[in-house]
Amino acid sequence: MLGLGGRKSPLVWVMHLSVLLLVVLWTLPTAGLFITSLRTADQISVSGWWTALSSAERNAITRTPDGSAETQVGDRYVIAGNVLKNGGEVVAFGRSSLKPTQFKPGEVADLGDGITLSVKADGSYELSGPTKLEGGQRIFYTARTPPAFTLGNYAHVLSANGMLRAFMNSLTVAVPATVIPILIAAYAAFALAWMPFPGRSLLIAIIVGLLVVPLQMSLIPILTLYNDIGKATAVDAHGVIGTLMHYSGLGQMSDDGTQIGLNPKSYLGVWLAHTGFGLPLAIFLLRNYMVGLPREIIESARVDGATDFQIFTRIVLPLSFPALASFAIFQFLWTWNDLLVATVFLSHQQDSLVMTGKLKDLLGSHGGDWEILAASAFISISVPLLVFFALQKYLVRGLLAGSVK
């Protein structure tokens, strides 16, 4: 062990190896997805992504054009062309499906009746015979294509009709759906952590209890509620509220153009839904973090004359950045990747179709194309990644260093 690991215990090596193994295990699927996203549909259908760096060999058949394409060279009739359309090289060819790799490139195959076929490595073939040719001769060949990567899938996904719009729609959903719950939860968490009032622990217990309520269960009741609100506000058609809502973009003109009601399928609705679904966890996380702040710091601020609100804004909030950032990352990920809530609470129109919905449509209309799926997955990952790296510097430990011993 001395030679290899110095004085390190063998366990350290086991640990390092396990960590390495886990890292590989975790990143392998992502790497595969990424490589797949850079390959063409053909490459994907022929071989797995792990062969992407080696040349791919594939067997194929092509047919020469019919006799009308022939030319006369000397005393022979010739049909010439190229079997390869996308580059690469031919490593073998043959004249029948029984022996598709009978000949090496450059060799001349005798097809009988003086007709010969030769295929060169670059794919060019020449079919020649002493008499007029019928054409339509099948050529079996094995082509080797060098590794090739393409950004075409990305171009395809990005240039898809309405993708930019869907991207913006997703941001329109995700950003407020992240900010609103944090704003509410920070206040709530501070109160639950540091402001004694009757029934506080019961309230905390209820909020923790809300964590187990499955989102799916509440979708229908909430949508019903939204619809009812829509109807109720529609009755109030000519009131000031209705007009305001109309001009603020929240309202909706009904069919006859006179009634104005609250649109049950609007961004406001999806923000509120995401806020509601995110709040229990947000309050729980933030409260637990805030309650762990040293009591003395808060008491010290109180002795210094700070009000509860000042303690919250000047002391607790800045010190809670790590918790705020972690929750922001979580919530943004969920709302960004969410399809269910958006499908339920947003209409399927262009102006409110989110990116997940758009990608689903894209896949649907192409019958589950892998290259589209892979590329769109990466496009959709990119934003949460950006958010993560932007907030990552707040996820520091030791923010409290130096405050208390």
Added chain:
Amino acid sequence: MADLIMKDVAKAYGEVKVLSNINLDIKQGELIVFVGPSGCGKSTLLRMVAGLESITSGTLSIDGRVVNEVPPAQRGIAMVFQSYALYPHMTVRDNMAFALKIARKSQDEINAAVENAARILQLTPYLDRLPKALSGGQRQRVAIGRAIVRDPKVYLFDEPLSNLDAALRVATRIEIAQLKENMPDSTMIYVTHDQVEAMTLASRIVVLAGGGISQVGTPLDLYERPENEFVAQFIGSPAMNLLPGEIVETGPETVVRLSVGGLVRTAVPTRDSDKGLKVNVGARPEDMVPTEADEHLFEGTVGITEALGEVTLLYFDKKGEAAQVIAKLPGIHAGLRHKTLRLAADPKKIHLFSNGRSLLYR
């Protein structure tokens, strides 16, 4: 900078009485130390003065104004916490300026106050550092600086030195003493469980025990004339020896026969009616001297010795029910182990307690 008066102050959490019957009159310029064993309520009492704990009953007045219901910031107090409680995301300057900013003082005023406090505490070079870039002693000074800038009527210190290592503790203790020297008019209340801090810093010590005040007095008062057995044993290290006995002779000087043998004469005056009274005789380890005379306080076999160089501690083997007797002899004494030794003490330094109370106070 004012008087602080507690009248029948009590604290209870529901049914549990933590403190009761606290009467204390603190004069301007005094440095009062609350001392007591852990759990005696000394920190609670301080937090009640600060306004961080409510007062269950009684009145607390600062500068003639009852402040029971006044929020901490308006009581004219400033508190230094045991754990410093610095705001970790603020520089030293902002930490010290925080209270003044909250109070909406002008920028000039804030700067002047902060610079002044930094100068007093020698923190000027560190004003723009974050607390995490400071040593423990510097952090504690920032905490004190935060109190100074507010120019409070009463400074409250909650075990400010207990987080520091031994050497730093001594240095910071002296700094606090100097600080007090420089601000003779400011009133300070200082909580500690360390009797050395109490003895060295206090103008008066308040010994708290069992939910009430055991004794209030100057450090030497408490040392020389403890009112009860608790104070007698709490002040001084090692604790005072208590030996049971019976008064055999009364008058301006009293003679007590000890139940473990020995006869002792003390300067505590007694009445004729005290004859036959069961008492505890108290003698500090440092007051015990070896003797050859017949009239001795204690005779026993030395069990364990601790040689500290400066003094030697002798732990005598236990005799029956009585507590272990400890003697502290100046200098180095080798080879005393397992020897039988006779000890006596100056009659002026012998205390008498009956039912836990000193016979000096009755």
